[in-house]
Amino acid sequence: MAHELWLIKGGTKTNITPMIGTLTWRSNMAELGDELNFSIAFNDTNYFPVNPCDIGDMVVLLNNGKEITRVIIVDEVKSGTSPISYIGFDYAFYLNKSTAVYQFKKLSADACIKKIAKDFNIQIGKIVSIPKPIAQIYNDKKVSEIIKDILETAEKSLGVKYLMEMRQGKLYIEKQSNVVVTGTFQLYAGGTKYDIHSAIMNPSKKRSIVDMANTIQIVGNNDKVVLTKTDNKMVEKYGRITKVVKLDQNEKKSAKQIAENELKQFSKVIEENDVELMGDDNFRAGRLFKLEEPVTGIKGTFLIKDVLHTISKGIHTMKPSLEVK
Structure with a gap:
């Protein structure tokens, strides 16, 4: 298994990979930081290895010696002789x-x-x-x-x-x-690297205008409209959907630029896509990914809104949610 989980206690490093079952880690644009979940095998019989993990400990996820993420254990769940579950967050937790x-x-x-x-x-x-x-x-x-x-x-x-x-x-x-990822995967450590597009699973595509705004009104501190900017083509096709942006006195000079930037972001059909792929450690929320999938017509450069990585029985898979950039 190329991925390894190491426990760090002071100057002592312990490879706990042989003790864990399924391992997952995730990132989400709505949250700051990564979350890592793992479980440690547990048994109350004599001579069973002692669980070395505790709340507040640091664990580091590596792949062939390269650090993927490091987290602080914040939650521990024990239930009889079932595996002990742990949740860790990176330093953004603080x-x-x-x-x-x-x-x-x-x-x-x-x-x-x-x-x-x-x-x-x-x-x-x-x-x-x-x-x-x-x-x-x-x-x-x-x-x-x-x-x-x-x-x-x-x-x-x-x-x-x-x-x-x-x-x-x-x-x-x-x-x-500046952060665009291109995915590859290996079926086993040291094996041939394959393009991630060769194994696209369960693709789905959703298009919506629910969050569209094709007219931007800039309002000052006195609640008077300073500027209105409209995307006429989108209004003609979908109807007028207005968003109000309030600026303070110091920002009024940049009202036109802000209105244009808001239109660029919101005056469009929102497309959300979900796929399952073989795992690549470089996939993290907030990064960009180019994808073409012929069945659903998913094509373009997408923003990774969130992604869940899973390693089970030595197989690394991931589920990214993608939004049109």
Whole structure:
């Protein structure tokens, strides 16, 4: 089995792979961080190996020596002599659970996030320049929600999508368009690598206009409409669906750009696709993936909204949910 799960206790590393059953890990764009689930074989008879895992321990998932994710065990479930189940989250767990107060006075978005990371002892791998001044007070908000709001504010103004994820215990924020994955898989360690498109299972496709907005109204602090921007072709075809965006005084100058960016994001038919594929560790929520599937007509470059990886009996499969970029 190329994948291995290692328990880290201080300076001691223990390979617990032989003790575990099914292993899963997942990421979701609605959440910050990865979740890993595994179970440890348990028996109360004499001479059965002692379970080395405990709440607060770190476990690291490797594939041929390369780190996939590292998590802190936060949940343990025991039920008789059944396998003991564990749930772990990466270091973003602390950002998801902590609340804080911040007041930013026209500090660039990347500088704001770097300050937050420093305050919570989160190591930074790379944070790209995000030249959007942030003038905002956050009072008793979850830290992860503060970071998301900063990025959303920057995305509306700059028209750039950003990818945020933890890698090897460090925070990375990059332009989404720079992280495109191409999938391959092996049937066994050291075997031939196959293109992931050669084994597409259970494809499904959904198209909807429920979340469409083809008219954007920009409203100022005084609740007066500053600007209205309309996608006339989409209104003619689907009817007028309006979204109101409220800006503060400092953002009024960029009202036109924000309206255009909002139309670009929402004035379209939303397409969601689900497939099952052989596993590739590079598939994580927020990354992009090119796929062509002839039966349902799925074709294009898609945003991975969420993905569940499963390793059972040595076979690695995954279920990504894909949205048109």
